[in-house]
Amino acid sequence: MTDTYAGPSSASVLLQQPPGKPDFDVLVVGAGPAGSAAALAAARAGCSVALLERGPFPGSKNVYGGVVYGRVLDELVPQWWEEMPVERWVTRRSTMVMTADQALTVDFRSQRWGTAPYNGATAHRADLDGWLAGHAVAAGAVLVPATVATGLLRTTAGTVVGVRTDRPDGDLTARVVIACDGVNSFLAKEAGLHPKQDTARHLTLGVKETLALPREVIEQRFGLTGRDGQDIEILGCTRGIPGGGFLYTNLESVSLGVVVGLPGLATAKVRPEELLADLKAHPAIAPLVRGGRQVEYAAHLIPEGGYDHLPELAGDGLLVAGDAAGMCLAAGIWLEGVNFAIGAGMYAGRAAVAAIGAGDTSQAGLAGYRRALEKSFVLADHRKLRKVPGLVLSERMQRQYPGLICDLAEGLFEVDNPRPKPGLRRLLRTAVRRHGVSPRRLLADAITGMRAFG
């Protein structure tokens, strides 16, 4: 294991002289949901803000499963649902557990989620991120696209005072830098906020196909009307590699993907698109996606370590938010990220404003950020569910439980006349034995699950 990172910013630029008046109060790197929320919060409070984006436009480098939960926006953009670029409102939420030829689905629908103030929505990141960045710009932030932050500018004492960019004369200085530069966050790593060892262990790789289908075909197959949408989360579709899958409906396409742990994928010697091909051919999925023309194939890393593996969130002159701070929640029935990014960005922006106002942008002066996060859903949810990522990605949950659950359902629903019906207890005993699960282990996992979710 090397102790240096790959990335554009392997070494900070040390300034012998502290800069004079900085170019901006706040410099936000990355115009994803965290960055735009940070820029919006800071600009609204009257700070001068630059928002750097390495892609040609916000969202162009970004990929996610496909569902955003917008409630956090109530504070930033009142009535956001009237203007957010949404594909469909999720009114049908399903969890599917599958083996190669079985599938058990828990399917919930609520028409209340299809009316204001709404719950989840499918959206494309190029639309969503651009929309939120537009709000930051309207509040006064300067969006600087097509620009890579290649390293931190630091004083000899180590305080972050800006970034170097890949533009000619590209140094930009600021009182506070907010790194929202995504899962690979070279800036946070360069500042020493991330642990340097074993970084791949808590990362998953998501691959996603966007499959175009006519609107009415989607509505027929998924039982939807108007802007209603379905979101299906899948366990057991990854050949035992820790991970899962998803299928989300957009207006005129569906997003089909798998998410797998990076170390598991590397050792399994399976390629990600093979897992997607499996999923597409599965009898429970094939009829839903049949004939879909692939319009985009995409991939992205996801930080799934949860609360116990968050980096440091602040340094002298520096805050970290969003994927750069590992704020993705991958906890089985909850798979969320954009909402945490928006929340964290908002609090980072406010903390930067408060620190600038108080004249102390040191790590101590910025510590209000972490306190605000701990009080809000952002870290409260992560803290509460800290044990779940480990449980969901465990060997048993991945290799044994899907088959056990499906066999249990098959036994329960099978009509095997003239033999009398087996009792649930016997079915469970048989399934547990067939899948080599220790009953004690099963009980322990059930208790862990109840505690973690409870």
Added chain:
Amino acid sequence: MTGQPGEDYREISFDDRMDGTEFRVSERAHITVDTEVCDSCTVRSCLHVCPAKLFVPRADGGILFNFEQCFECGACYQVCDAEGAITWTYPDGGLGVVFRKG
């Protein structure tokens, strides 16, 4: 791949798979590989984890490498960390992959 009824939508070549994704290719290779390290590497995780299949084995045992259709996910350098062959940077501003449906 026109999505006509009856057509087997599951059969898709890797080239076709990558066809829908836009890349603004930079002249500068944003990833570099020290192939001497690759020659002695027995793990070769990059072959499996790169979703864009940018790493392919050569007949002589080496690894052939391309940077042009990179999703910029970082999976390759993350799994190669131990081997240390891959140096990974972002493409220059505005270049590289451009997702529309992400």
